[in-house]
Structure formats: structure tokens, C-alpha cells
Amino acid sequence: MKAAIISQGSVSSKLTKEAMERYFDEVTAIDVKELEINISGDDADILYKGEALGKYDCIYAKGSYRFSQALRSLSTILKGYSYMPVEPEAFTVAHDKLLTQLLLQTQGIPMPKTYISTTVDAARKILSNMNYPIILKFPQGTHGKGVLFADSYGSASSILDALTALKQSFLIQEYVDTGSSDIRAFVVGDKVVASMVRKSAVGEQRSNVHMGGHAESINLDKKSQEIAVKAAKATGAEICGVDILPGPKGPLVIETNISPSVQGITKYSGVDVANEIAKHLYERTKSFVSVRKEKHKKEIMEELNNTGNLITNLDFKASRIILPEIATNYSKITSDDQVELKMEKGKISISKLDIN
Numbered sequence: 250m251k252a253a254i255i256s257q258g259s260v261s262s263k264l265t266k267e268a269m270e271r272y273f274d275e276v277t278a279i280d281v282k283e284l285e286i287n288i289s290g291d292d293a294d295i296l297y298k299g300e301a302l303g304k305y306d307c308i309y310a311k312g313s314y315r316f317s318q319a320l321r322s323l324s325t326i327l328k329g330y331s332y333m334p335v336e337p338e339a340f341t342v343a344h345d346k347l348l349t350q351l352l353l354q355t356q357g358i359p360m361p362k363t364y365i366s367t368t369v370d371a372a373r374k375i376l377s378n379m380n381y382p383i384i385l386k387f388p389q390g391t392h393g394k395g396v397l398f399a400d401s402y403g404s405a406s407s408i409l410d411a412l413t414a415l416k417q418s419f420l421i422q423e424y425v426d427t428g429s430s431d432i433r434a435f436v437v438g439d440k441v442v443a444s445m446v447r448k449s450a451v452g453e454q455r456s457n458v459h460m461g462g463h464a465e466s467i468n469l470d471k472k473s474q475e476i477a478v479k480a481a482k483a484t485g486a487e488i489c490g491v492d493i494l495p496g497p498k499g500p501l502v503i504e505t506n507i508s509p510s511v512q513g514i515t516k517y518s519g520v521d522v523a524n525e526i527a528k529h530l531y532e533r534t535k536s537f538v539s540v541r542k543e544k545h546k547k548e549i550m551e552e553l554n555n556t557g558n559l560i561t562n563l564d565f566k567a568s569r570i571i572l573p574e575i576a577t578n579y580s581k582i583t584s585d586d587q588v589e590l591k592m593e594k595g596k597i598s599i600s601k602l603d604i605n
């Protein structure tokens with residue numbers, strides 16, 4: 250089976266590709282920046298480096314929010330042809346924290362109270378009714394860079410003015426006191442395969458490792474595991490990094506990452522996460538391919554019954570043509586029959602001779 254990993258070429262993606270090579274016959278790394286998608290009324294083409302994208306049984310596509318539209322388009326077009334662990338919608342939802350929270354809400358997944366406003370006045374009103382500290386967050390921030398902390402109405406109000414002047418959209422969120430830590434649960438398929446707790450650096454509220462935080466392995470409780478798997482399912486991703494705040498009233502999901510890094514979690518949890526991903530991709534691709542084959546067979550039979558025509562490639566043994574079994578069954582020609590072969594350039598026809 251052939252697989253491809255579409256990514257920005259990070260170390261994580263390279264590790265995942267290497268692990269996939271242990272399972273698949275062939276694994277191709279595709280640079281997301283070199284993809285081009287052309288859609289028209291009756292056609293949709295995906296080009297890679299200017300040429301038609303090859304055919305793959307499995308495509309694991311990932312990339313930052315800058316590529317969310319391209320990846321959503323690609324997976325919409327290829328759905329049904331290749332097995333893909335991430336649903337098309339997930340590429341746009343998971344890269345927007347507001348859409349993520351809305352989706353999690355509809356699935357009853359616990360999360361911090363989150364507010365959205367359409368005017369500055371409405372936002373100020375929300376801010377005046379909140380208990381401090383609070384969090385203000387950019388919908389598309391990553392690595393902790395779009396997370397702002399305000400410890401009073403005064404500071405929240407001036408942050409609000411700055412965000413408004415910059416035309417930056419944001420959400421307002423209750424601050425969850427976790428002692429400055431959060432949990433990354435790495436979901437593959439129906440289970441959490443690895444998890445770690447991240448603790449923020451002294452004087453820092455955000456526990457991202459990119460923000461100087463450090464991480465360690467954790468034995469995640471059953472409830473958090475269930476919530477993480479549910480959040481990944483709601484997002485539409487079989488491979489998903491779920492961020493959970495262990496709040497005083499229980500675990501709360503703040504984010505689902507569909508392009509999660511495997512390096513840190515592998516180091517801290519001691520689990521070979523890339524291998525878990527590769528194994529899962531392989532098993533799922535195997536069943537996808539067998540269902541696809543059955544479907545293809547059925548389609549061929551339908552086509553044959555309607556027209557008696559079959560469009561296919563031929564098998565050759567040395568220089569002899571082996572016809573598909575379906576041709577024998579459909580024509581009812583047996584080894585006892587005498588046949589007439591008519592040949593010309595680009596054409597062969599076989600007719601049973603009526604001996605009587």
C-alpha cells in the first residue's frame with residue numbers, strides 16, 4: 250500500500266514518515282506549500298509541483314492554519330479515494346478556537362465559559378461582569394502567542410481597546426486556575442496513547458513549552474481520557490492533540506490540535522507516538538482498501554450488466570495477456586470452446602465458434 254504525508258516538513262513529520270515506512274510499501278513526503286488546487290464546475294484537480302498528484306491509499310495531511318483552506322479542499326476532493334485520518338471540516342474548525350469551542354459545546358464536552366461579542370460596548374459589558382483574572386484569546390493563535398491574561402477590569406479594558414484598534418478578533422474566557430499547568434492528551438483512534446502535563450515557567454500563565462514551560466509524563470485519569478477521545482471525535486480527527494485544563498471542578502478542554510507535534514510528547518511520555526500513528530494509519534488503510542475494492546468490484550459488475558463493456562488495465566505474464574476473471578464469467582467461454590481471435594493494431598476480439 251502507498252501512503253503520503255502532507256506537511257510543512259517539520260521534524261515531527263519526518264519522524265512520522267519514518268515510522269510509516271515500517272508499515273507501508275512506499276511513503277512519500279509532500280510539501281504542503283507546493284500544492285495547488287484547481288476547481289471548476291465539472292472538475293477538481295490537485296497539482297503537486299505543477300503535476301497531477303499521485304494516487305495514494307493513505308494520505309495523512311497536516312499543516313498550520315495558513316494551509317487550512319488548501320487542506321480542507323484537498324481532503325474534500327480525495328474523500329472516498331484515499332483513507333485520510335482527518336475529516337475535511339476539521340481543517341477549518343480546529344484552527345479556529347471559537348469554532349472549536351462551539352463544536353465541543355454541541356457535543357456536551359466540558360470547557361471554560363467562553364464569551365463572544367460583536368461590539369466594543371458589549372465586550373466591555375461582559376468584562377465588567379466577570380470575575381478576575383480572565384483570559385482573552387485570538388481565535389487563530391498558537392504556541393501560547395494569542396493568549397492574553399488580564400487580572401483586573403482595568404487591564405482587560407485597555408487590552409480590549411488595543412485589540413479593537415488593531416481590528417483583531419478575540420474571545421473572552423474565564424480563567425481556570427490549574428496552578429499554571431495544562432495537559433496534552435494525544436489521541437490516536439479510540440484512545441489516548443500518550444499524555445503529559447505542562448507547567449509554565451515562573452511568572453508565566455501559559456504553559457506552552459514554546460513559552461518556556463516544561464513538561465513531564467502523567468498517568469491521565471479515566472474521565473480526562475474519555476473527554477479527550479470525545480473531543481477528537483467531535484473535531485473529526487483520528488489523530489489529535491487535545492489540550493485540557495485540570496480545573497478545580499474537573500477537566501476542561503481548551504483546544505484540539507489536528508497537526509500535533511510528536512517530539513515533545515514522545516520525549517516526556519516515553520511512548521513512541523509516531524509508531525502509534527503509523528500503526529493506526531496502516532490498519533485503517535487496510536480496511537479502507539478492502540472496502541474500496543469491494544465497491545469497485547460492484548461498480549464493475551453494474552457497468553458490465555448495463556453495457557457489457559469493461560474499462561480496465563490488463564495483467565501481463567511475460568508477454569501474454571491475462572484477461573480478468575470477470576471476462577471469463579461474463580462471456581461464459583470455457584476451456585472446451587473453440588474460439589476465433591481477431592487481431593489488429595490496438596484491438597483483439599475473441600468469439601466462440603459455433604461448432605454445430
Ligand SMILES: Nc1ncnc2c1ncn2[C@@H]1O[C@H](COP(=O)(O)OP(=O)(O)O)[C@@H](O)[C@H]1O
Pocket residue numbers: 361384386390391392393394395396422423424425426429430431449454455456457492494503504
Ligand atoms: N481559560 C484559561 N484559563 C487558564 N489558562 C489558560 C486558559 N486558556 C489558555 N490558558 C493557558 O494558555 C496556554 C495556551 O492556550 P491555548 O488555548 O492552548 O492556545 P495555543 O493554541 O496558543 O496553545 C494553555 O496551555 C494554558 O496554559
Ligand SMILES: [Mg+2]
Pocket residue numbers: 392393492504
Ligand atoms: Mg495549546
